[in-house]
Amino acid sequence: MAVREILVDGHPALRKRAKEVKRITPEIQALCADMLETMRAAPGVGLAANQVGVLQRVVVIEVPEDEDELLGGKAFCLINPEIVQASGSQIGNEGCLSVPGYVGEVERYERVVVRALAENGKRVKISARGFLARVLQHEIDHLDGILYIDKLTSPDKLYKVQEGEEEVEEV
16 A cells, blocks of 8 residues: 555546546555555545546545545545545635645535445445535536535635645535
8 A cells, every 4th residue: 555646636547527437446546545544644534546647437435434424534535436426515614735726616406326346346325414425416516527616615715725734624
């Protein structure tokens, strides 16, 4: 495992659509492990492969235990994640490891159902609401070349914070 460099806004890889993973190889599994280590070192709650310069549809997520009843405190890697169902609405502040020093107000779905492959190749379906739903949407947006700053509720809803405090500010 290795901590990789996290790309910041302005890097072209962040604006490209990641390619579908055709086969789960030892390299994809190593990518998952590296991304998890990188996300934890940052620290963050989610990381998409684009953010480390790899244009593959891979994300890692680990939300705090108190943020989700079932998956809180558990780290997981999703390969080729896609939102298959969405409903409701929530507005909250988001930060991003690729936009250091800022948080912004973004509207997201309150509930989502995501289908993906786990790093062992098994199909998974995650029904999420609240914070975990927000994180899933944020990371899947990354895979499509979209940053949260593209979805601000208003341009004046982007706030400067102390770098490294983005997670503290997240809802």
